[in-house]
Amino acid sequence: MRDELSGGGRLKLEGLLQGLPKNSPASKAVDAGEIDAVIDYAGSNVVLLPAARRALREAEGQSPAASDEAAIANTLLAALPRAEYQRLLASLEPLTLRSGEVLQEQGAAVPYVYFPVDCVISLLATADDDQGLQVGLVACEGMVGVSLALGADVSSVRALVLMTGTALRMKAARFLSAFRQCPPLQLAVYRYAHAKLALARQAVACGCFHASEARFARWLLTMGDLARSEEFFLTQALAADLLGVRRATVNEAAGPLQTRGLISFSRGRIRILQRKKLEAAACACYVTDRRLPVSGS
Amino acid sequence: MKARWRKPRARAGVTTVVLLRLYITGRAPNSLQALANLDAICKEHFKEGLRLEVVDVLEHPRRAMADGVLVSPSLTRVHPAPGVNLVGNLSDRAKVLHALGLKRAR
Numbered sequence: 001m002r003d004e005l006s007g008g009g010r011l012k013l014e015g016l017l018q019g020l021p022k023n024s025p026a027s028k029a030v031d032a033g034e035i036d037a038v039i040d041y042a043g044s045n046v047v048l049l050p051a052a053r054r055a056l057r058e059a060e061g062q063s064p065a066a067s068d069e070a071a072i073a074n075t076l077l078a079a080l081p082r083a084e085y086q087r088l089l090a091s092l093e094p095l096t097l098r099s100g101e102v103l104q105e106q107g108a109a110v111p112y113v114y115f116p117v118d119c120v121i122s123l124l125a126t127a128d129d130d131q132g133l134q135v136g137l138v139a140c141e142g143m144v145g146v147s148l149a150l151g152a153d154v155s156s157v158r159a160l161v162l163m164t165g166t167a168l169r170m171k172a173a174r175f176l177s178a179f180r181q182c183p184p185l186q187l188a189v190y191r192y193a194h195a196k197l198a199l200a201r202q203a204v205a206c207g208c209f210h211a212s213e214a215r216f217a218r219w220l221l222t223m224g225d226l227a228r229s230e231e232f233f234l235t236q237a238l239a240a241d242l243l244g245v246r247r248a249t250v251n252e253a254a255g256p257l258q259t260r261g262l263i264s265f266s267r268g269r270i271r272i273l274q275r276k277k278l279e280a281a282a283c284a285c286y287v288t289d290r291r292l293p294v295s296g297s
Numbered sequence: 298m299k300a301r302w303r304k305p306r307a308r309a310g311v312t313t314v315v316l317l318r319l320y321i322t323g324r325a326p327n328s329l330q331a332l333a334n335l336d337a338i339c340k341e342h343f344k345e346g347l348r349l350e351v352v353d354v355l356e357h358p359r360r361a362m363a364d365g366v367l368v369s370p371s372l373t374r375v376h377p378a379p380g381v382n383l384v385g386n387l388s389d390r391a392k393v394l395h396a397l398g399l400k401r402a403r
Contacts, residue, residue: 025384026368034385036325037354037369039361046358046369052325059324 013047014099014164014233016040033095033166050118050166051094074115074168075141079188088178088185092168097121099233103144103159106132110155113145113175114138119165120226122242123157132158134242135200139226142192148172149179149189162234163227202285210283212245216253217282219243220263222289224272235268257281315343316376317397318350320361322369327386331370334387342399 016038020027029035036052039045048056054073077085077092097103097119104110106126114121120139124132135157138144144159153172170178179185206215219242224230236254240247254265262278264271272278279286319335321328332351339347354361354369364373367384374381374397387393 020367025382026371029368029385032385034327034388035368035370036322036327039354039358039366039368041362044358044362046322046354046361048322048325052322052327055326056323 012040012043013038013049016047017098017164030096031098033093035096049096051096073117073140074143076143076188076192077115077168080182080184084182084184087182088170091170091174091178093170094166094168097161097165097167099161099164101161103161104155104157106155106158108155110145110148110153110172112169112171113143113148114159115143115168115170116140117166117168118228119161119167120163120223120232121167122160122162124160124242125156126158131241132160133244135203136196137162137222137226140228141226142196143189145172145175146189146193146196148176149186150193162223163232199289202288206283206285207244210285212243212249212253213256214281214283215243215285216250217257217262217278218286218289220270220272221275221278221282221286224275230272230275232270233268234270314346314348314376315374315397316348316350318352318364318373318375320352320354320364320366320369320371320373323353323355328370330386330388331372334390334393335372338387338390338393338397338399342394342397 017030020030020038026035030038030049033051035049037046037048040047077088080088092115094117097114097116103112103114103121106124116139118140120137121144122134123136123138123144125135126132138159145155147154147156179189206218210218216239223232223234236247236250240250243250245253254263257263257278258265260277260281262272262274262281264273317335317339319331321332335349339349352360354366361369366373370384370386372381372383372387372393381396383393383396
């Protein structure tokens with residue numbers, strides 16, 4: 001009866017969560033991470049939230065070692081020695097981040113750092129109040145709020161949740177204190193910051209030299225990698241904003257890919273149909289990105 | 298002649314039966330927590346006259362739908378009327394007591 005949360009299940013969950021009345025007790029409880037499942041009236045089914053799905057899977061009899069590894073679902077945290085991780089764990093608060101939520105504003109103080117587990121967050125450099133160019137993507141491989149580790153307590157980007165899912169949150173002050181006392185965490189975060197900088201540089205070159213179709217293909221592949229799903233939600237308007245192009249350009253880029261049967265793109269639902277061929281259609285930056293320790297810009 | 302409504306008076310030896318229904322999702326963390334929190338509240342506040350029904354939405358999704366449940370865990374007071382609905386892991390004890398009409402002045 002339960003719906004697994006890969007691909008279609010994830011989309012269904014997004015739709016169900018968006019369908020909950022705003023500011024209702026149910027909606028507030030979802031935000032507080034107090035919900036395990038949402039009832040899908042259309043499908044007479046139950047859709048589990050990521051944390052509940054993992055817990056139930058573990059309870060169904062996976063080996064203790066495997067379940068232990070599953071708990072450390074964020075790669076950055078997983079890279080820490082076990083003792084350090086255990087120390088951090090008490091300060092990490094799990095919560096559900098919902099698509100469209102803004103975690104940090106550009107130029108504003110950073111109250112929390114976030115370690116995504118299965119959500120995807122876009123980092124945007126904003127020129128106007130409502131428009132932003134995507135300068136990075138963060139998923140289970142990284143964190144939001146890396147500027148704190150680099151000595152700045154003000155965010156240089158807007159962090160926007162693209163895909164609903166679970167994340168672990170830590171107060172900025174607690175993170176800084178842990179960061180100062182924990183050389184393995186420093187090493188992991190510096191490596192991550194370096195990789196993100198390299199990706200952003202690559203993205204600048206890509207934006208200047210590569211055609212929109214190839215860039216769009218690369219972006220879809222990266223998004224699919226980070227979301228660990230071949231299917232995700234993205235409206236044309238948001239895609240245009242993220243890529244820093246006009247909406248018509250998104251059409252021009254998506255059209256040929258769709259005609260060749262590599263993707264399907266309708267009503268904001270994107271599905272990668274032929275990954276190998278899409279990789280061939282993407283610019284070389286996709287391969288360059290993947291050589292870095294983390295990918296996603 | 299219009300019948301006058303009278304507030305029912307509690308009689309000695311008669312206990313109001315309270316029927317609570319808790320919708321859970323198997324052994325998922327929030328569901329286990331809701332069960333434990335509710336158990337503690339019931340032990341303290343309901344010496345007798347309580348009926349607690351636990352419905353696993355994974356086993357009975359249609360039952361949850363019939364009762365208008367949106368999310369799990371979720372607690373419903375079926376009897377006495379008016380019905381009360383609470384969602385989440387019931388960790389806010391004061392809120393649960395207040396909603397169930399059990400909060401005492403301190």
